[in-house]
Amino acid sequence: MKDNRAIAGRTVLVAGAGGGIGEALCAAMRGAGAARVLRGVRTPTGQADELPLDLGDAASLRTAADRLAGSIDILVNAAGVNAGAGIFDLDALANARREIDANYFGALALLHAFAPAMARRGHGCIVHVVSVLAHVALPAMGSYCASKAAMHSLTQAARAELAPRGVRVIGSYPPVVDTRMSAGVTGAKLSPDDVAADVVRALLAGDDETWPGAAGALHAALLQDPPAVVRQIGQRLPVDAGVLTSTQAG
Secondary structure (H helix, E strand, C coil): CCCCCCCCCCEEEEECCCCHHHHHHHHHHHHCCCCEEEEEECCCCCCCCEEECCCCCHHHHHHHHHHHHHHCCEEEECCCCCCCCCCCCCCHHHHHHHHHHHHHHHHHHHHHHHHHHHHHHCCEEEEEECCHHHCCCCHHHHHHHHHHHHHHHHHHHHHHHHHHHCEEEEEECCCCECCHHHCCCCCCCECHHHHHHHHHHHHHHCCCEECCCCHHHHHHHHHHCHHHHHHHHHCCCCCCCCCCHHHHCC
């Protein structure tokens, strides 16, 4: 059985490689000695390392898996959608469906496409870039948090089912990261490079979960006094938030 803590010499597929975290992960995997890093993107630009990969398109996933599932040693899911809205905004239901489709069902579809081949070979590693907000809801983007909580539960379930077959599943739970998705968010942000470096560290160390940057302190606080953290985060609702606008509109 291969060492599931190794990156050097392995073939890596990063889904969501067109985003800031995905791009940083590709660079970090190359830097750690991966033999081949494939960039899974929804809209290819013609680069040699790109793989057309749309987690919401069954045909796209099937085509990618038919070509490559047997050769992928490390699968990283950095794809995601954040509508940046509260659960009572006017478009709340549409936003929630987009987020759950991408962040939960997309992750599940990716697992179905690539994990069985890893299980048959008896080795492999899967990394889910989740979010610390899977554990505590930020009201300004409540349905995004809910979709990431679903992804967290999926990560735990996949870890339990795949561990006896020699496949590791790692959850990465970063705080707000400095990407296009968080352009409208104020305050301190972790760099994509720091998230990627932490994923590499977790892979090499054999960790099941990793909490980079400020997420580490928040995780520790959640373990010590969850209600206090929930109250603290719950106060971060923008003054102009459209609470209950969907029910008041009529």
